[in-house]
Amino acid sequence: MRIIRRRNKYLHNLSAGFSLAELLVVITTITTLMAMLLPSLGRAKEQARRTACASNLRQLGFGLQMYAIHNNGCYPAEKLCGNPQSVLTGGLFPYYLDNRDIFYCPSAEAVEPYAQSDEYGGPGGDSVINTDENWQRSYISYKYFSITRRDTRMPLPLRLCEYPHLLREDSPASRWLMSDWVRKHVPVFPHLEKGGWGGGRNVLFADTSVRFVRHRTPGAF
DSSP: OHHHHHHHHHHHHHHHOOOHHHHHHHHHHHHHHHHHHHHHHHHHHHHHHHHHHHHHHHHHHHHHHHHHHTTTTOOOOBOSSSOTTHHHHHHHTTTTOOOGGGGSOTTGGGTHHHHHOSSSSSOOOOOOSOOHHHHHTTOOSEEEOOBOOOOTTSOOOSSGGGSOBBOOOSOGGGOEEEEEOOOTTOSSOSEEETTTEEEEEEEEETTSOEEEEOOSSOOOO
8 A cells, every 4th residue: 555655656746747947947057058059069160161161272272283283384374354263163173173062162151242242342243152153153262362473575465354363483381372262351251250250261372281361461472
């Protein structure tokens, strides 16, 4: 009889469930834990995207090296007008790189509105995310840098844009070859920090190293 009573008491307590106060305590605890964990999860996701972006640039660097081996030591020459990235995609894909995803940064969504806008020192109308239309137009997430250094023995063309940009060969360890999308007056970076502000961009240097750079203006093309 005593055993049956104890069992009934246990079943009664089990069926009673949580009180309202206990339930509120549980909800408060879960909410607090989520508030603590979500920023860490967000940072972890961005770190993963930054790492994937750096891998993309490293593969692009290897692709450019292979291109140069088969083209007398020269990289693709950037155009002075139109979309300069078309010489990059046309020169590397599909001969040296066969995956178009390599040309797109996983964090490009952060700067897409600024690429499309004409309010930040550019013509606007650009796009840096991975879509079929962008790929057909050679709109990619990365900037391919070079600098004009005209051979004075050659006459200037009638249209300046017909003369290609030539990449400088000195100081390869500090010479920017490619980077995440950049425009001078845009207030955010592709890889954000500190609650959506601050941050920086990944940069591929001419020695094929990739480093994360926090300063805003690229001055070593």
